[in-house]
Amino acid sequence: MRAAVLGLIALGASAFACPPLSLQAIVPGVWLVPGAQEAPARGNCGRVANSVVLEGAQGLVMVDPGPTYKDGLRVRQLIRAQIGRPVVAVVATHAHPENVLAASVFVKPGVVFFASDITAARMRRYCPRCRRNLRAAIGEDEIRGTRIVLPRQTIQSARATVELAGVTLTVLRFEGGHLPGNIALYDAARGVLLAGGLVNNRQIPQMRDAQLADWAAVLAELADLAPAHVLPGHGPAGDAGLIAAMRGYFEQLERSVGADVQTGNDAASAPQRLAFPDYRDWAEYLPEHGLNVQKRWREAEQELFDR
Template structure:
């Protein structure tokens, strides 16, 4: 039977069973069983890599979800502490989370004791499902309070559906498991020999981004506030807010390594992303001041050396630059009033 027809049949069967057994408990459990039965395929193993004394990662080589990569587009980070492992961003599906659990069980004989979701885009938190299944429903899952609200609201189901569409159903079976423990700017979590300090500086990539500083390692996981060789999604964000966040991170955080949600970690991640964004936003700002239309602003952006020198190495540049020029132009217009 063709996959989509089978899914429709299973869903209809679940509805009939729910109606039949409505007087009894277990309808929710039955729906979950249908979800678990209709599942996308397992994700191939991706190796762990050590980044600093306490920080390891599973690197995602792809910047965008496809049927071929099954949604494997976001770096997963693990902090090895005396109390157990802390996961920073759990991936885009239950299958990716299960792959990560296979990898960490090869490396360590210790449990996952917490998850931190950096923001509400689904490639960073839909893997929560796998970790809760493996380590219990009471596993602490942290995020900014705004991220918690968004995932509990529209963003949760929307991102689950989007990942299914983008991957041709490869992520099927993933349940929405929201974070529930709020963290604000300046909060600290201590796990024996490791301190995690949280940073939030207003709207950057989203209104609620958390950056996670691993104090002892002088390393900060920046989520999608900055990316390496990938043009960041700014639909929910702010160029000016991102510049502010970079400035505060550079002043207030003593990190030598910036670990992004997409791309390679390194000392130059913020500087690379800042130059690209300055090359997009400042020409739009100039165009608005001079009363030039959007088309002229795009020409200025494409000629800007900060953009031209990075265009070829930036994943998603050609398909996304027009949209991000439009967003920058609209933000510059709003800022001019």
């Protein structure tokens, strides 16, 4: 017991609040730092999105560094203890605070900070407000020291090949999907897809900033890669079946809402009519599924009017 407590202290965690972090080996040279499959709260200290570490000849790539400065320090200490190599590049797959606000821990002189041009612009515009919202959710103590650092290297094209820390990655940039400017990273040599917020494992996707048709097209493009391993933005690592499961959810949403709109029903009560029993055990089913139904209902209604 004493050893366990000391281990938490060594990682800089608050034993009474922050869950212990882990660094999970996926394949040689690839690790996942999992987040809780829930909304940011004091009990999870904002660690609700996955981070990924890639090892290359020149060092490590830190993908989606995390939510706060304190969380970043805990992750950095874990990396030093278990891998023992420096982070020489940081990647933000999209501009949500739980993914990017720990960047200042890792972005030092000589360290590349990479994202899409849209993500960099959204971070500049929205991160101050997002930081305030995250502070309200997790508390002032946990977010203390967290500052905003912007990407220095961006991608504007839909697809490119980049080398970070000696790792060759195919970068796919999407204007639609989970959030405008999402990128996914494909490490073809290892057969690993880093999907960022575009794919979850048994967690209802957030569609607040997304159009269903755009996200469905993104998933089709990711499926064409036929990755052996998929590292989702939320939930445990898996294989290409994670992409198929997300596509299944969106296909059912499209069919169900499309039929409901045709009946002349109203949007307000649509979530009660269009419950999806097969997805009730997915994380964040409440409230996200109901919000998705209403979002898609409004889209479908407008499409009907535009015909």
